[in-house]
Amino acid sequence: MSEPRSNRAGLFEEVAVIQGKPSDQVSIHRDPDDLWDDARVIVNIGPTHPAMHGALRMVAKLNGETIEKSYCEFGYTHRAKEKLGENRTYHNFIVYTDRLNYCSALINNVTYAMAVEKLMGIEVPTRCTWIRMVCCELARVIDHLICVGINAVDLGAFSFFLYGFHQREEAYTLIEKLCGARLTTSYTRIGGLMHDAPEGWEKEVKDWVKRTRKVIDEMDSLLTGNRIWHQRTKGVGVFNREQCLQYSWSGPNARAAGIDRDLRRDQPVMFYKDVEFDVPVAQNGDVFDRYSVRLEEIRQSLNIIAQCCDKVKPGPVWAEDKRIRIPDKEVVHNTMEGLIHHFKFFMTGFDVPAGEAYTTFEAANGELGFYIVSKGGPRAHRMRIRGPSVWHFQGLTPMCQGSKVADMVAALGSINIIAGELDR
Amino acid sequence: MAKDGSSGFLTTRLDAFINWGRKNAMWPLPFGTSCCGIEMMATLCSDYDMARFGAEAVRFSPRQADLLIVAGIINAKMAPVLRNVYDQMSDPKWVMSFGACASSGGIFNVYSVTQGIDTVIPVDVYVPGCPPAPEGVLHALLRLQDRVARGDTLAQKREAALKRAHQTMRG
Amino acid sequence: MNGGWFLEKWGSAWNEQVEKFKARFGADCEEVRMPGAYPTDVPILYVKKARIVEALQFLKSEPGFEYDFLADLTATDEEVEPRFEIVYNLRSITRHWRIRVKCRCAESESVPTAIPVWPAANWAEREVWDMYGVKFEGHPDLRRILMDERWEGHPLRKDYPLKGYQLFPTPMSAHPELLQD
DSSP, rough: SSSSOOOOHHHHHHHHHHHTTTTGGGOOOTTTSSGGGEEEEEEEEOOSTTTTTTSSSEEEEHHHHHTEEEEOOTTTTOOOOOHHHHHHHHTTTHHHHHTGGGGGGGHHHHHHHHHHHHHOOOOOOHHHHHHHHHHHHHHHHHHHHHHHHHHHHHOOOOOOOOHHHHHHHHHHHHHHHHOOOOOOOOOTTOOOSSSOOOTTHHHHHHHHHHHHHHHHHHHHHHHHHHHHHHHTTTTTTTTOHHHHHHOOOHHHHHHHHTTOOHHHHHHOOOOOGGGGOOOOOOOOOHHHHHHHHHHHHHHHHHHHHHHHHHHOOOOOOOOOTTOOOOHHOOOHHHHHHHHHHHHHHHHOOHHHHHHHEEEEEEOOOEEEEEEEEEEEHHHHHHHEEOOHHHHHHHHHHHHTTSSHHHHHHHHHHHHTHHHHHOOO | OOTSOOHHHHHHHHHHHHHHHHHHHEEEEEEOOOOHHHHHHHHHHTTTTTGGTTOOOOOOSSSOSSSSEESOOTHHHTTTHHHHHHHOOSSEEEEESSSSHHHHHHTTTTBBBBBGGGGTTSSSSSEOOSSSHHHHHHHHHHHHHHHHHHSHHHHHHHHHHHHHHHHHHOO | OHHHHHHHHHHHHHEEEHHHHHHHHHGEEEEEBEEEEBBBOOOOOEOOOOGGGHHHHHHHHHHTOOEEEEEEEEOOOOOSSOOOOOOEEETTTTOEEEEEEEEEEEOOOOEETTTTTTTTTHHHHHHHHHHHHHHETTTTTTTOOSSSOOOOTTSSTSSOOOOOOOSSOOOOOOOOGGGGG
């Protein structure tokens, strides 16, 4: 199943059945004027095609339904976030990180905050870290729900998508309670959080985890054993271990191909070493494996959320560092010094010492990295964002060589390309 | 013929009836490019359910749609594509500019981003927010429906002007 | 910046690696910046442009290094000649450690492509060309990637204005010639 299913081979097998011979002895006499041999057509798929999520474009040379050769293009939602990173202060840039991978904006917020904190050498308090971990895993669940849901919609399984989306709406209600926004959260600050989680939030999250576990089991039983789903996904869009390494794939897509790497486990960031979770790994690297890895990861993330909610204790959420501490509103409204501090903080920003760091974290899609070069001053000299989607999308062309257009749609849905972090 | 150029009681009633039909059966073309596209999906999905307002028949072909929902950022590379899609839609057509990026460029006042899609295509209704909450989108849809019922949208005004011009030419 | 857990965990391994690397490349390894002495999280190896591909291949395949994952490829604009620095962030899937390789490049020069070592470098190099205007020798398809192909200027250069708009009347066309056998 894993080798490319070329049109030509299928034709010979069909004729073999008709002629009653083994397929290597079949001879097909073609009329030289027959268009069949030369029925190649160049098709432009996207950037507004419904199957090309967001605004991606593929130009493919088709032989019948088979993609013989193709190339991909992107940049249709380029928003110059890297240039903005050099023109905005470190504090102002937080809002732009939301719009990277907008399905899991909280992870981007947290990673960016970690990157700047690493440059400044700031340690955040325990409660802040635990809440950040809950946020990350909440965002990961949402991202995976969208990915598997949309992938299923692309292949015609609409009700599966509705189950996931309802649960996602409930998660958004939780995030709304946390920071007032659904999608673009901007919840973290450098060295802290926008504000503490509301009272009783942890308990609500735990209730949500319980409900979601049931829904995930339901979704699992709805689709995973479905024979049509198997036929549409198994052996489709195969990208093996070597190819994954060559094309710098990371995250669930690489784990589906047998690369047992998860930065949460392998790099000791935050308190991930204090919680128990498994890293699901599959071997085939096809659409089905990516789907099942994501589904299993949702379960693991729910476990992590439940553990974090148990461990989070009341306490401060801000690092005690005068440089980055946003003054409390009470101080700002009542004292002159507070007002000046507030004004200086938001107008000029704080200085980050010179240096450079490449900070990574396991985002929902893979290795999300911020490579920040600072030359001192309130603005970065270089703000490079390594979005995993760029590298995944690059693998689509070799992956789809020789497959059908419909399989390309399945493969594209399964690698979860997010236009925001693809184009930046 | 009446003073304002409209032609009599019967056709006015007929127009109102047609507008009523148009208003309650909008077929959107979701032109979702970025973050707003996700919120648009949420609006179309079961929890908010745009079908309650007669706008659930999503069509990805511009020939079959009459409401273009531009959800997300349009940059210099995308703007001509958007114009192409708009030109392919058949009249009367309406445009909803969904979110801050599409309406004004939002927080992205940079080299690549078109500062508002109204520099490329005419827009009937703007939805503020980054991204707008689904309730906001439904509100915008209802306001657009009101305007369609009154015949107060750009496409309908264009249509009426054309009709008047034809009548004048016929004498 | 303090070295953090990176330095505690891999400090000794890095020292060995840097010694071996220096011994192999001699004067072509222009400069080494180690965490602790320089505010960086991982060691930075500056390699001369002519031997950059060899250095990357060495880091990828040599036992004891095994940097088999190209985490990132980008550039920075330093505004003084040599103007650009091409940055390769490497990571080892097997050993978990990370390192950074840089190579300096003047505005008029070009850099050899890293595609033979990492096919993944293809789009990243196109992006560097698009954003900085650094050419890569031997790149099979050096077109603009994020911006429209008719775009003028390279936006991430420091002298490019933040708001330098350009608008085009027609969509970008396809390239059938890329699909020839």
